[in-house]
Amino acid sequence: MPLDALDQRTMTTVPRLSEVYDAYGVQVNALSVNEIFALYERTGFCIQTKRLAFFRTSPKFERTGDEC
Numbered sequence: 001m002p003l004d005a006l007d008q009r010t011m012t013t014v015p016r017l018s019e020v021y022d023a024y025g026v027q028v029n030a031l032s033v034n035e036i037f038a039l040y041e042r043t044g045f046c047i048q049t050k051r052l053a054f055f056r057t058s059p060k061f062e063r064t065g066d067e068c
Contacts, residue, residue: 040046
């Protein structure tokens with residue numbers, strides 16, 4: 001079987017990403033930046049000093065007063 005035909009067959013048998021998300025309950029951009037950093041801190045992935053450095057170097061994100 002030619003590679004193009006195999007690629008096409010594979011692409012038609014793979015479920016659409018939206019179907020996979022629905023099946024597994026995936027939510028895109030469901031957390032705010034502050035909620036993500038709070039989760040990182042609870043799990044030990046990010047310490048508060050890293051969080052403060054991120055907000056200091058990323059003016060794109062609005063400060064809400066609860067970054068610390």
